[in-house]
Amino acid sequence: MKVGYFPGCSQTGTAKEYDISLRKVVEKLGTSFDEIKDWTCCGATSAHVTNHMLASALAMRNIMLAEQQGLDDIVAPCAACYNRLVVSQHETMTQPALKTEVEAVLDTKLNKEIKVMNLIELFQKIGKEKISENKTFDIKNIKAACYYGCLLVRPSSITHFDDAEQPSSMEELVELAGAKTVDWNYKVECCGAAHTLARRDIVLDLSKKIIDDARDHGANVLVVACPMCHSNLDMRQRAMKRAYPGHKEFPVLFLTELLGLALGMKEKELGIDKHTIEFNYKELAAEKAAV
Amino acid sequence: MSDKNWEPKIVAFVCNWCTYTGADLAGTSRLKYPTNVKLIRVMCSGGIDPVFILKAFERGADGILVSGCHPNDCHYNAGNFHARRRWTFFDELLEYLGVEKGRLQFSWVSASEGKKFVDVVSKVVNDVKEMGPFKSYDELNSEFMTKFPDMPEIDKNMIIKEEEAV
């Protein structure tokens, strides 16, 4: 099986380990990626709040490339990319005026709708059962709080993916990989990514609430499916420690990294060593045993 | 349009309970719409025969509206559902035979939708104005008139003539 791949800018930079682990896990599950050639920004930058036309055209350029490459579906592992692509495509295809404008900018006709998948939908397409079938390493000591963030499930009238308020699809995958999950409150709350540069105080407050609630509900790992969420929740913890003395470090894993562990890959192989907050399964298991 | 003063002739076949009453409400609310439209009242949209449409085209109608109660709101429960199937076929057939889509239009207008009635009627009038006179059918009609000049027809001009005579 071959799936179109739209990496997005984070995958080549701050979230390189997401890209590494994603490719490895997907390969292990018997699927390969057909990367969109000459892909560009998805428009999730400031474009979509400052220039609607630009944001739509940026997203649709990638959709257009996918169509020209003969792809039927593509995966956008970054939740922001996913959201942008899905929403732009919906708006463009349902608003004839916008479509005409975008087509003029792109100098091409947009004929078909490409199915844009997020990370979870990708695994649903590959086959959830493949995760449990290929599982070689027991990660039962992980108690994961699955964090969906704001963009993965919203707006549900367009994404048609899971319940926007009480989602459960990520938990299903994590449990199939052999880890445990916790029921907690902040699954879909905002981590503050939009303010990450301008108002760090807000980011720290919001992100800390997420981490604290996960810990309060018995989790020992946060699992995310978005590079923006990851950078806020993982990278900001040092600043969090300065702002909130007594803050305890809390590991944040990409879903693909957790799946990689279950499929028998090592932390280093998956790029987990690139995280700000260290994570090592053996240590976690030992700690748990000590408690 | 070659003739600037041309005004289309529009007929609306409407059901007694919803659209006719909706049109009454448009009146009571003093909403305005073009004078081109004349309503023919039947009891239910289910009782409108497609041949009525042909007859109206034969009488020189440039556009036709068929309108009844919304689904589930039919005074007779199901008349409009049967109508919906019937018109799906007839609309496809006429379009296939070369009658432009806008010549024959359909709507659901409830008794409380005076505003919608006005919108629908205005849309039909505008669409038909844009399309111009129904030349294709006019050809059929004029051929008929030349072939059968003595066929009894109720002629609008007749009234004016007699009036002038007096």
Next chain:
Amino acid sequence: MKIGVFICHCGENIGRTVDCPRVSKACQWLPGVEVSLDYKYMCSDPGQNMIKDEIRKKKLDAIVVGSCSPHMHEKTFRKAAVDAGINPFLVEIANLREHCSWVHDDIDAATDKAIDLVRMAVEKVKRNQPLTTIEVPVTKRTLVIGGGIAGIQAALDVANAGYEVVLVEKEPSIGGHMSQLSETFPTLDCSQCILTPRMVEVYQHPKIKLMTYSEVEKVEGFIGNFTVTIRKKARHIDESKCTGCGLCTTKCPVKKKAFNSFEENLAYRPAVYVPFPQAVPNIPVIDETVCTYYKTGKCQMCVKVCGREAISFDQQDTLVTEEIGAIIVATGYKLYNIEKKPEGSMIKGYGEYGYGKYKDVVDGLQFERIASASGPTSGEFKRPSDGKEPKKIVFIQCVGSRDDSKGFSYCSKICCMYTAKHAMLYKHKVHDGEAYVFYMDIRSGGKMYEEFVRRAIEEDGVKYIRGRVSKITEKNGKYIVKGEDTLASMPIEIDADMVVLATAMIAQTEASELAQTIGIPYDKYGFYNEAHPKLRPIESTTGGVFLAGACQSPKDIPESVAMASAAAAKAMVLFGSDKLEREPVVAKVNELFCAGCFLCKKVCPYGAVEVKEMKDRNGVVYKEIAYVNEGLCQGCGTCTASCPSKSIELAGFNNEEVFAQIAAL
């Protein structure tokens, strides 16, 4: 044929934009028109006398009146025509007011159109056939569907007037939602105390045939002459033997398998149960789905304890047919269960409020049971999760109501009042408790209603916060309610012990199915449509079917009761005469040409088309053709448009008449 044309100025209403004298003058020359006149007010006595005089003087055969909508004064002019000796169906109305003068500005164009409209009417009236009204007999029995307060009231009113009533209730007991309520606003009197005497009155009334645990399966016929099939579900208890001692229910070993729906799932009930102690009739029902006997064939504890041998495991559903003249639909409402998302939709549902997930987030009816002295907590305020007394309760209004994106657009109307009542009841019992109400607007129109809400705020200290709640999360046994105080423009967080959601009142689950069974229209929410929103709010558009209570739209108790009495009065109006007159707009088959394809029979919404055998002189059937039962036909004409050979015609709107109008365009 001599036709009279009468153009009404309607004061200024028509006259302002339509040049009425020009219309009447132009119409003088229409073929067949004998006389054409205009007058200031045709519907006035002098106007009508003018019509009558002209008919008599000129010996007119038919008349056309150019006036207001036929829905306004058709009857008036028909009566005038009858007085002057013309058949009422030889009167046509050209709608010059609603469809012409009121909707156009240009006098010339409007006058031209008016002439066209009159001409069309003249052409139609030429083809009109004289018709006679049809008389049908009336069965003076009423069917009331639904045994809530509306159904009870309607049944009692009709029965007290001396007419027989069949009251059908799908639950094992009558009483409906009102029997679940603790106290009622704005008087705070005990709901059951005022309801139960009426329930007993229904049970004992000689004119009321009570059928509980029964559902309407089929409705055939028409106004005054319905035949209704009712499914009497198997109770598995012989009603004639049971004394209602209740021993079986107390001895049943099935304790925690089935939720008690009367207690809104806050308690369990045994497999053989009476919904609540005051149930009418006080006869238990065996729930096959949980009863041990139906699973294993063993147990039979109830059989052992019953001294009357009333248990009957092999009892079957029975179908009962009743002859009915009028139907009162009083099926009520249910609450929107926000936990479950309607199928195929992702946007509905309120996952953020955690209803169904958090045990202490309850809906309005559950709170009624908690507050009720006969409820699972015996009226003490205890929260469902741990039985502790909640010290802080948050009430959220408009959950599902007035919410286009997630719920329904309409206002559920009673939530403002019952939330105030809830908060008040809570404060009366838990003096140190805090009650917060999140509201959008307080809608308290009604006698003593606004005063009641003010009392909650001012005397009982309920804290009202204007704003919506975005999320409820749980932390250490507390529910963190996050919302916005829009008056203070501040986000607000309350750590509550319990949350009560005033969820929307919605149509019953099978409301649309029942509507299709009876043959009445319903709106997009499933509420039944009244015939006219202002002037006929009680009638449905189907003759002889009346609406009462919340099945039509959200309503409180007094409104439901008022509507029920009105529906009863409507039924009795029907029973006031022995025969019904109805318009003779019915279909008729041309027997010579009918090919018997029975498409008309398939499309007829009323089952009015029957099969008729045509026999030759030897009595041998040579063909089967369609036949219209005039009593059943409601005159929609769907059959006439369907008939491929045009062998069926609708009197009063026949095809020739329509063609004449088209030809006159």
Next chain:
Amino acid sequence: MEELKKLAKELLENKTVAAVIGYQQVDDKRTKPIIVTTPEDASKLVFNEYCLNNLAVYLTKARIKNLAKQNGTTLKLGIVAKPCDIHAIVALIQESQLKREDVYIIGMNCHGVVKDYGMDFSGETLATKCTPCDSHKPLYSDSNLGEVKDTPKVSDEVLEKIQAVEKMSHKERFEYFKKEFDKCIKCYACRAACPLCYCQRCITDKTVPRWVESSPHSRGNFSWNVVRAFHLSGRCIGCGECERACPMDIPLSLLNRRMTETAKQAFAYVSGRSLDTPTLVGSYDVKDSDELFM
């Protein structure tokens, strides 16, 4: 072939049927309909690629129906029917023109028939109704005879023509059909050949009021053809007999087939396929598309 003759003979002998409607060989490339009423004549029956009439049309004729009435009792009518003809019989039963028990269907397996008499049976001469056909065995029958062979594969000519017409502008289409309809001489052979045109008095013969102008001018021709196609919408089983009967070669199948496609696409309905489903025209689904309506 022999088994057909044998079966017909038996049916007639034991009075199961009053008559067998079937085909008789005229010459090697031509058959004609025959109504066999005696066991002796049963030997005249044949079935081959030249049996192209849809005999179901005879079942609606009073004269034939009367054959079944013998001495106060009613026997069945036997009919030799191709699978496509059986669709017509099914439609007739659904429309109350026939009772299932009144007819004995000798269902023949079929791999196509020729376009018209006098042609050799081959892929090129395959009747246009056979190209899209997927009914090679009878859906309903009382006896099922004949061997199953592969149908020649040829392109769907009618569908291609329809697509070509749909590519035209509205004006061109109107002109095209006007030209075709103008050939009409109002002989109503299409109506007579159609098994589903069983009305005792056709709409076009109704004069008060006059529904369809019956004199031969463009307008009347247009109305007649529109009404004919509309009345068959959702009912036509596609036997193509109307077009074959038309002496003026009006491409009637372009209309019928187009409406059949509409029935398929809009309502997932194919006429004459099942006795258990309600007819498309005459029933409704609350969920039917509402797209057409403002």
